[in-house]
Amino acid sequence: MVGEALGWLTGPLSYPFMVRGLTAAVIVGVVCPVLGAYVVLRGMAFFGDALAHIVLPGVVVAYLAGWPLVLGALLAGVIAALGIGAISEQARIKEDSAIGVIFAAAFALGVAMLSTQRGYAVDLVHILFGNLLGVTSQDLVWMGVLGLLALGAVFVFYKELLVLSFDPVLAATLRLPAHFLKNLLLVLMAVVIVVSLNAVGVTLVLAMLITPASAAYLLTRRLPSMMALGAAFGTLSAFLGLYLSYYWNLPSGPAIVLVATAIFAVALLVAPRRRHLWSRWRRGAPDVRPA
Amino acid sequence: MLIHPAVHVDASPAVEFDGVSLQYNGTAALRQVSFRLERGQRVAVVGPNGAGKTTLLRVVAGTLRPDEGRVDVYGERPGGHICIAYVPQRSQIDMAFPVTVAEVVMMGRIRQIGVLRWPRRHDWTIVHQALASVEMGELARRQIGELSGGQQQRAFLAQALAQEAQVILMDEPLTGLDLPSQEAIFRAIDRLSQSGVTIVLSTHDLNLAAERFDQVVLLNRALIAAGRPERVFTPENLQRAYGSHIHRLVDGEGLMVLTDTCCEGDEVGR
Numbered sequence: 306m307v308g309e310a311l312g313w314l315t316g317p318l319s320y321p322f323m324v325r326g327l328t329a330a331v332i333v334g335v336v337c338p339v340l341g342a343y344v345v346l347r348g349m350a351f352f353g354d355a356l357a358h359i360v361l362p363g364v365v366v367a368y369l370a371g372w373p374l375v376l377g378a379l380l381a382g383v384i385a386a387l388g389i390g391a392i393s394e395q396a397r398i399k400e401d402s403a404i405g406v407i408f409a410a411a412f413a414l415g416v417a418m419l420s421t422q423r424g425y426a427v428d429l430v431h432i433l434f435g436n437l438l439g440v441t442s443q444d445l446v447w448m449g450v451l452g453l454l455a456l457g458a459v460f461v462f463y464k465e466l467l468v469l470s471f472d473p474v475l476a477a478t479l480r481l482p483a484h485f486l487k488n489l490l491l492v493l494m495a496v497v498i499v500v501s502l503n504a505v506g507v508t509l510v511l512a513m514l515i516t517p518a519s520a521a522y523l524l525t526r527r528l529p530s531m532m533a534l535g536a537a538f539g540t541l542s543a544f545l546g547l548y549l550s551y552y553w554n555l556p557s558g559p560a561i562v563l564v565a566t567a568i569f570a571v572a573l574l575v576a577p578r579r580r581h582l583w584s585r586w587r588r589g590a591p592d593v594r595p596a
Numbered sequence: 597m598l599i600h601p602a603v604h605v606d607a608s609p610a611v612e613f614d615g616v617s618l619q620y621n622g623t624a625a626l627r628q629v630s631f632r633l634e635r636g637q638r639v640a641v642v643g644p645n646g647a648g649k650t651t652l653l654r655v656v657a658g659t660l661r662p663d664e665g666r667v668d669v670y671g672e673r674p675g676g677h678i679c680i681a682y683v684p685q686r687s688q689i690d691m692a693f694p695v696t697v698a699e700v701v702m703m704g705r706i707r708q709i710g711v712l713r714w715p716r717r718h719d720w721t722i723v724h725q726a727l728a729s730v731e732m733g734e735l736a737r738r739q740i741g742e743l744s745g746g747q748q749q750r751a752f753l754a755q756a757l758a759q760e761a762q763v764i765l766m767d768e769p770l771t772g773l774d775l776p777s778q779e780a781i782f783r784a785i786d787r788l789s790q791s792g793v794t795i796v797l798s799t800h801d802l803n804l805a806a807e808r809f810d811q812v813v814l815l816n817r818a819l820i821a822a823g824r825p826e827r828v829f830t831p832e833n834l835q836r837a838y839g840s841h842i843h844r845l846v847d848g849e850g851l852m853v854l855t856d857t858c859c860e861g862d863e864v865g866r
Contacts, residue, residue: 526739
């Protein structure tokens with residue numbers, strides 16, 4: 306029995322591409338939910354999804370120019386993140402509309418540019434849904450460095466980002482550099498999306514940002530525990546997802562996302578109901594008595 | 597006085613407005629407002645809905661800048677060295693956020709802690725003292741959303757204390773609280789004002805404003821009156837602020853009883 310289970314676990318690891326894929330998946334599983342905690346708490350899910358799609362033209366340009374894909378994606382992500390921030394501050398149109406316009410346009414541009422290439426269907430599938438088993442050692446180095454950078458920034462600016470997210474008015478009266486901190490979050494989101502691109506692709510990055518962090522949100526009462534539990538869920542999803550994909554011959558990105566979703570469903574069932582119903586109720590109906 | 601000109605600076609009022617006007621979303625939120633508040637006082641800002649109470653507090657806090665006029669806090673512009681704490685309305689905060697009460701209070705010390713640093717033992721001591729002084733010591737480890745409305749309000753008051761603020765501004769802290777919670781807040785406010793902290797809060801409750809505060813600022817975009825409650829709450833002033841929706845009664849012991857009947861929605865003051 307034990308031998309079989311051990312064989313089940315170690316079998317895939319005899320292939321170097323599986324080891325690289327697993328390493329990449331675990332990096333994504335740890336980094337995404339830590340930043341994802343802020344995405345969930347600040348209600349930036351739509352923005353995160355848009356940012357992931359906006360990265361596409363950058364990836365294509367890098368691909369055509371022969372640069373590391375990561376570089377192009379990072380450039381596009383950062384430009385778009387800051388651009389959306391600037392547009393929405395003008396407040397001529399609502400922020401979600403501004404995001405939607407740029408998101409769709411950039412994605413269309415990326416697909417159009419890619420379609421000029423031969424064999425584009427395969428490439429497109431990899432960019433859209435990830436290609437974990439095609440991860441190279443060079444990719445891993447990039448992912449590791451960027452991932453550590455993102456985690457480091459979240460750690461270093463922990464208390465400032467906490468205040469900004471919990472109570473923007475306090476951040477203003479304490480004269481925290483709110484503008485810098487908001488842009489920092491956007492850039493970090495772009496970085497994390499780029500890190501995740503190989504693992505789950507443009508279309509499913511959102512799941513890694515939101516799903517493990519949301520599951521952790523249901524079960525914790527403090528931000529550090531939410532981040533830690535989210536990272537644990539992300540890592541578990543990465544492991545199980547990759548093994549499922551190996552044994553059941555599923556594409557790896559969707560398999561990881563499905564495992565993460567299953568974990569979320571369990572969290573939803575076992576979460577202390579009181580906390581969430583209670584807080585929803587409070588937020589929906591503030592207890593204002595007629596004075 | 598002549599020998600020590602610095603004395604003049606030291607004696608400057610806690611808050612001074614001189615001809616302050618402010619447009620907000622295209623309408624005048626404050627019109628030519630002038631008043632002064634002495635240090636260590638308990639001040640209630642009252643007026644009908646939309647009278648500019650929140651705007652006035654935010655101008656003192658320095659998060660809104662007046663279009664015209666001058667604002668001084670302890671003789672300086674808001675945003676200078678003087679520490680001003682602002683406690684927003686509870687409804688503007690996501691109480692489901694995963695933070696504990698102690699963490700919320702610690703947020704007030706973020707500037708004292710400094711960039712790239714973590715709270716030290718000294719900061720935790722101050723946080724626990726602040727919580728103790730609002731009678732919340734035993735709730736430090738609870739998640740903020742688990743508290744009652746009154747306890748949440750006191751947690752934010754403790755946050756203001758942890759800032760070591762000289763001026764504490766509170767937007768509608770009493771709204772929706774039961775009497776024991778209101779009393780707990782008043783005990784903390786009274787202690788603070790005795791130690792020299794100036795407390796400015798907005799409220800709809802004219803009775804409380806009359807009974808429990810040293811000074812009242814009666815506002816309806818323009819300043820109607822400012823000063824001691826019995827001087828501010830004259831029939832003429834109330835008429836000017838609220839129209840005919842208000843009654844002023846004086847009972848046998850001279851206690852003022854005011855009935856605010858204007859709060860059925862927004863029909864007044866808009």
